Amino acid sequence: MHAAVLHGPRDLRVEATARPEPGPGDVLVRVAMAGLCGTDYGIWAGERPVGYPLILGHEFVGRVEAVGADVRRVRPGERVVIEPNYSCGSCALCREGNRNLCLSRTAIGIDVDGCLAELARVPERCCWPAPASVADEDLLMTEPLAVVVRAVARAGVHAGESVAVVGAGTLGLLALQVLLGKGARVMVVSRTARRFALARQLGATATQLAGDGPLDAAARAFSGREGVGAVVETAGTQEAVSHALALVRPGGRIVLTGLPHEPTPVAFFSVVRREVTLIGSMIYQDEFPEAMQLVANGTVRTRPLVTHRFELAAIGEAFAAHQRPDAIKVAVRTSFAP
Ligand SMILES: [Zn+2]
Ligand SMILES: [Zn+2]
Numbered sequence: 001m002h003a004a005v006l007h008g009p010r011d012l013r014v015e016a017t018a019r020p021e022p023g024p025g026d027v028l029v030r031v032a033m034a035g036l037c038g039t040d041y042g043i044w045a046g047e048r049p050v051g052y053p054l055i056l057g058h059e060f061v062g063r064v065e066a067v068g069a070d071v072r073r074v075r076p077g078e079r080v081v082i083e084p085n086y087s088c089g090s091c092a093l094c095r096e097g098n099r100n101l102c103l104s105r106t107a108i109g110i111d112v113d114g115c116l117a118e119l120a121r122v123p124e125r126c127c128w129p130a131p132a133s134v135a136d137e138d139l140l141m142t143e144p145l146a147v148v149v150r151a152v153a154r155a156g157v158h159a160g161e162s163v164a165v166v167g168a169g170t171l172g173l174l175a176l177q178v179l180l181g182k183g184a185r186v187m188v189v190s191r192t193a194r195r196f197a198l199a200r201q202l203g204a205t206a207t208q209l210a211g212d213g214p215l216d217a218a219a220r221a222f223s224g225r226e227g228v229g230a231v232v233e234t235a236g237t238q239e240a241v242s243h244a245l246a247l248v249r250p251g252g253r254i255v256l257t258g259l260p261h262e263p264t265p266v267a268f269f270s271v272v273r274r275e276v277t278l279i280g281s282m283i284y285q286d287e288f289p290e291a292m293q294l295v296a297n298g299t300v301r302t303r304p305l306v307t308h309r310f311e312l313a314a315i316g317e318a319f320a321a322h323q324r325p326d327a328i329k330v331a332v333r334t335s336f337a338p
Helices: 038-044 142-155 170-181 196-201 215-223 240-247 268-273 288-296 312-322
Strands: 002-008 011-016 026-036 059-067 079-082 119-123 127-129 162-166 185-190 206-209 228-233 248-256 277-280 306-311 329-333
Touching: 002 312, 011 312, 026 079, 026 312, 038 312, 059 119, 059 142, 079 142, 127 288, 142 170, 142 228, 142 248, 142 288, 162 170, 162 215, 162 240, 170 185, 170 196, 170 288, 185 196, 185 215, 185 240, 196 206, 206 215, 215 228, 215 240, 215 248, 228 240, 240 248, 306 312, 312 329
Parallel strands: 162 185, 162 228, 185 206, 228 248, 248 277, 306 329
Antiparallel strands: 002 011, 026 059, 026 119, 026 329, 059 079, 079 127
């Protein structure tokens, strides 16, 4: 088969590789379409160390090609969406139901070979049968959508509440739609106005440029009170937490989903004095079915976020496109046509 194999930082080659064979409990998936995200880019650029060589990619939809012994949940020919993280299942955290926090969690496309390939081997428990009525391209963002489904649930948002989303990338534009589905009024805050037209088209009640005047005043004007009740942070930048603190009202909640790896300056005095609740949210654990349901019932529209499409053979161009200012989600078709 053909795969995009990373041999070192910025050394990604599409080449012929051995066909993976499914062991007991494994499923071999013929990848239909994959999405690129900032994590893939960070690995490609060498910012995140991995073991080389590695087949990149973790966001994908495909069809079951073959199954190993003991596989019961899926059958060959079935269309599946892949949950690209699996935990050890036996540690205290896993047994308590916190498998997204497992210290021995395995991430497909990071710790083991991923989906920028014609075929990918994954454990059976990573496979979710795809709703028949929904096209591959619409399901392509199920993984990031599951991330924001969890984040929004952790924010405990109620209908009619004023909420801010910080960041207008894939996660921000998905969070916007999940929040609207909960009946919230949503203000999208970003450092650039580039995505504001799309945010409005997807239903944003308001948009606000970060850096264009004080955010606290904007949040007061938007909410009609001391600030928004909840903030969902998706930007992953150093300033994003400060922005969230400026937006939230006393007694409000901030859910952090972006992953700034650098230390973040936070004015903790304002957290204490205003009794703000800071909540971390780490990927997902049971959110894939709800994410697929939100796409199937039209609450979340993912297709407007697909800005670029490439074949696997042009993976270098796909990574270049990911960094373009107009890119939101870059899709890669993994059938191989050299
Ligand atoms: Zn991703
Ligand atoms: Zn575990």
